[in-house]
Amino acid sequence: MRPRRILAALGAAVVTALASAPSGYAAPPPEPTAPVAGPATGQYRDSFVRHAGARLTVNGREFRFSGANIEWLGLANYGPNPSSPIPAGSERYATRYEVDDALATARDMGATAVRAQTLGDTIGCAQCLEPQLGQFDPAALGQIDMVVAEAHRYGVELFGEFDGDANGAPTPTHASLSGQGHGWYCVWRHRSDCGKAFFTDPALIGDYEHHMDALLNHVNPYTGLAYKDDPTFAGWVDGNNIGLGDGQTSATLDRWIRTVSDHFKAVDHNQLFIDNSSVGGIGSIDPGALRIPGVDVFATEYYPHWIPGVMGDRVDGNAPTLHQAAAQAAAAGKAFSPIEFGWDNTDFLTPAALQQFLTGLEADPNIAGDNYWALQSHANGHGWQPIPADTGCTPTCQWGEDGNWWALYYTGIDTRSNTAADMAARAQLLRAHAYRMAGYPAPPAHQPVPAPTITSTTANTVLFQGSAGSPAYTIQRQAPGGAWKTVCDSCVTDSSRTWHDPNTDPGCYRVIGHNLDGIEGPASSPSGNCRREN
Numbered sequence: 001m002r003p004r005r006i007l008a009a010l011g012a013a014v015v016t017a018l019a020s021a022p023s024g025y026a027a028p029p030p031e032p033t034a035p036v037a038g039p040a041t042g043q044y045r046d047s048f049v050r051h052a053g054a055r056l057t058v059n060g061r062e063f064r065f066s067g068a069n070i071e072w073l074g075l076a077n078y079g080p081n082p083s084s085p086i087p088a089g090s091e092r093y094a095t096r097y098e099v100d101d102a103l104a105t106a107r108d109m110g111a112t113a114v115r116a117q118t119l120g121d122t123i124g125c126a127q128c129l130e131p132q133l134g135q136f137d138p139a140a141l142g143q144i145d146m147v148v149a150e151a152h153r154y155g156v157e158l159f160g161e162f163d164g165d166a167n168g169a170p171t172p173t174h175a176s177l178s179g180q181g182h183g184w185y186c187v188w189r190h191r192s193d194c195g196k197a198f199f200t201d202p203a204l205i206g207d208y209e210h211h212m213d214a215l216l217n218h219v220n221p222y223t224g225l226a227y228k229d230d231p232t233f234a235g236w237v238d239g240n241n242i243g244l245g246d247g248q249t250s251a252t253l254d255r256w257i258r259t260v261s262d263h264f265k266a267v268d269h270n271q272l273f274i275d276n277s278s279v280g281g282i283g284s285i286d287p288g289a290l291r292i293p294g295v296d297v298f299a300t301e302y303y304p305h306w307i308p309g310v311m312g313d314r315v316d317g318n319a320p321t322l323h324q325a326a327a328q329a330a331a332a333g334k335a336f337s338p339i340e341f342g343w344d345n346t347d348f349l350t351p352a353a354l355q356q357f358l359t360g361l362e363a364d365p366n367i368a369g370d371n372y373w374a375l376q377s378h379a380n381g382h383g384w385q386p387i388p389a390d391t392g393c394t395p396t397c398q399w400g401e402d403g404n405w406w407a408l409y410y411t412g413i414d415t416r417s418n419t420a421a422d423m424a425a426r427a428q429l430l431r432a433h434a435y436r437m438a439g440y441p442a443p444p445a446h447q448p449v450p451a452p453t454i455t456s457t458t459a460n461t462v463l464f465q466g467s468a469g470s471p472a473y474t475i476q477r478q479a480p481g482g483a484w485k486t487v488c489d490s491c492v493t494d495s496s497r498t499w500h501d502p503n504t505d506p507g508c509y510r511v512i513g514h515n516l517d518g519i520e521g522p523a524s525s526p527s528g529n530c531r532r533e534n
Contacts, residue, residue, distance in 0.1 A: 022096060022146045022222060035112050035155040036063065037439030045155050048270045049234040051296035054330035056272075056368045065157065065234070065369030066434035067111030068408075069340055070102050070377075071164075072388075073147045074118030075127055075140065079165040080388040081401055088168055091127045093143045095380055096150075097453075097465060102377040103154045104468035105410045108447045108515075109427065110434030113157040113234055115339055115371045119144050120215050120236070121164030123181035124171065129215070133188040133207065136214045149222035152232040159274065159339070159371075160227070162212050163239030167389075180242060182208060195246035199256040209263045212236075216268050228268040235272025236264070237299065237339070243277040253278060254288040261294025272296040276339060284325055290332035297368065298329045299339035305346045305405065314349050317356030326366035335368040343372045343426055344418055346398055346405045351425055358433040369437065372430055376407050378466040381455050383494050384409050393417055411471040411516070413495050420495070424471075449521035452511040457528035460501040462509050466494040467521060470513030475499055476523070478508040482531060490514070 034041045039059040047059040056063045071079050075091055076098075082088035094102075106114055122128035122140065129140040144160075151158050163182045171183040173192075185207040186194035198204050216228040216236075227233055238260060243253045261273045276299040278289040285298055302322055304314045313319075322338060329336035338361070341347075348354040361367045376385045388403035397405045397417035405417040412424030435443040449467040456463040462475055475488035492499045501507055508530035510523045 022149055033440065033444045035107075035438060036061075041155055045152055046231055048231045049157060049272060051272055051335055053333045054335055054366055054368070056297075056335050063112075063369075064367070064437045064439075065113035065337075065371075066437040067113045067115075067156070067371050068106050068109070068375035069115045069117075069371050069373045070106070070375050071117050073099055073102065073114075073116040074120065074129075074144050075122045075125075076118075077388075078118055078122050078125065078128070078168045080403065081167045081391075083388070083390040083403075085386040085390050086168070086388060088170070089125075091122075091125050091169055093127060093139070094377075096146065097380060098377045098385070099147055099150055101466070101468045102375060103150055103156055104447075104450065105377065106156060106375060107154050108469045109410065109431045110438060110443060111156055112434070112438055113159060113369060113371065114151065115159040115161070115237070116147070117161040117164040117237070117240060119147060119158060120160040120162055121181055121240070122166075122169075123163075123211070124166065124184035124187075125169035128169065128181075130184075130211055133185070134210060141218055144218075144227075145220045145222055148220055148227070148230065148232050152223070152230075156232075157234040158232055159235055159237055160215065160233055161237040161240065162208065162215070163242060165240055180239060182239070182242070196248065196252075198246070199248050199252050205256070205259060208260060212260070212264060213267060216264075228270060231270070233271050235274050235297065236268075237274045237276050239277055241276060241301065250278070250286040250288060254286060254292065257289060257295065258292045261292060265294045272335075274299050274337075274339070276300070284321075285328050285332075290329065290334060295334060297335040297337055298325075299337045300325060301340040301373075302338040303340075303342040303347055305342050305344075305399070313353075314347060315353060317348055317353035317358075317360065319357055319360055323360065323364055323366070326364055330366040336366055337368050338370045340373045341370060342406060343408065343430060344405050345422060346417060351422070351429060354426055355429055358429060362433065362436050372408065373406055374408065376409050378468070378494060381465060382463040382498075383466070384413060387415060410469065411494070446515040446517045446519075448519065449513040449515045451522040452513055452524045454509065454511055454524050454527035457507070457509055460503065460507050460528075462499045462501070462511065464511045464524060467513035469515050470494075470521065471516060472514070474512045474514075474520075476510050476512065477501065477503070478510075478526065478530065484510065 038061045043059045050057045076094045077086050077090045123130045166181040171187050182198050185204050191197040219226050264273045274297040275295045278286050308314045326336040379385045387407050391402045393404050393416040404415040410427050412420035414420045432443050449470045452467050453465040472490040473492050476484040477487045479485050506529035508526050508528040510526045512523045514520045
């Protein structure tokens with residue numbers, strides 16, 4: 001989500017071929033329904049998403065996707081603005097637990113497709129895919145490999161990205177005015193005119209295409225497939241609003257899109273090329289861009305938070321410019337997607353306004369799919385991941401960039417902009433919407449939650465890693481005879497700092513989550529001062 005450029009623009013089980021899944025994961029729980037109505041789960045997972053005029057298809061059936069942006073799957077703390085909890089230079093690979101938790105949450109929310117910019121866009125930092133010009137880090141590719149294998153097991157399509165925000169790892173000279181990772185190419189090539197050079201200099205365009213090739217041709221050891229041959233990738237985004245803020249003419253941007261999309265299609269014959277540069281978040285698509293044959297999908301970002309008078313009405317949820325752009329793309333035989341949209345009370349003042357917006361997406365056949373911004377997961381050890389780009393709503397969250405308004409924690413947390421109850425209620429609206437986009441009239445029962453993992457029982461204080469989709473947890477203590485006694489009945493949540501047993505004798509504990517239908521999941525493994533079985 002890239003507000004500064006929007007404002008600047010106003011001023012200017014695995015595939016059959018899989019060798020194995022990453023170790024350390026339980027199989028995803030059986031789903032009450034297939035991800036989309038029509039194709040069986042296996043057909044859906046193993047079929048490429050195709051572009052057919054204004055529509056997308058899977059296995060010969062229309063495919064209207066919905067889901068989350070989960071920017072950090074490939075590299076956490078890279079894209080968002082740095083803050084006190086997450087300072088600049090703190091990039092790290094998300095753990096398997098975090099990835100699994102996020103994908104399990106996304107599926108319970110009905111997601112059929114997830115956009116994850118850091119599955120490809122990281123440039124210029126030690127943990128990045130391309131830390132130095134033309135050098136590609138095996139560890140960064142290994143992280144993406146794991147995410148792809150897991151996404152396939154969960155039946156979630158992926159949108160990767162070739163260029164994106166690098167606010168957590170900016171260039172020393174801020175070479176790209178739009179804050180994109182491609183600014184590093186300008187640094188490495190000693191170009192101070194990055195806003196122009198990136199779109200016109202053959203050397204810099206070649207750097208971008210080399211980065212693209214390194215991704216598309218990489219063979220995932222878990223699947224045995226090159227990314228370009230893996231149906232888990234529905235498509236690839238050229239970049240995150242590259243055209244906004246760099247001051248280039250539409251003609252220059254169109255030439256660049258044509259060049260790089262032609263290159264993409266010469267390498268990748270199976271997946272979608274998605275342009276998120278020519279629409280941005282503020283209106284119509286340039287007619288020249290609509291004539292580019294290599295573009296399958298035109299994408300946009302939709303945030304009334306930033307410019308309600310232009311983008312839509314925060315009160316009633318109408319989005320006239322969005323639907324006009326969708327009609328424009330459809331008339332040219334292109335698919336269209338709001339690949340980012342805001343869900344919270346600064347974008348839509350009430351849940352009713354959000355529902356009106358979602359209903360409008362569902363009713364418009366020219367909307368091929370959508371992704372809200374942005375899903376967080378449970379944290380390693382205990383609780384939730386910290387709020388990204390956290391400025392404490394200073395001076396306010398009614399305008400400005402701050403994860404307090406846009407970060408979504410599925411079962412709800414209190415932030416400086418959202419109440420836990422409102423966040424949780426809006427998450428259920430997003431869930432119902434995703435299932436309707438997938439062809440179901442109503443969402444199914446919630447999926448079973450996995451077992452939590454106890455991480456500490458020091459001094460009878462129980463810490464645990466949470467279960468995707470569990471709003472609260474029960475803690476049991478083992479009695480001297482071996483039976484389990486409930487000592488905390490749904491009395492602790494992921495937002496609770498700790499749970500402390502008032503019984504001072506050393507104890508043995510287990511934790512049990514339950515889904516939003518109240519159905520208990522499996523208990524954690526016992527931990528603490530536990531009896532040893534003979």
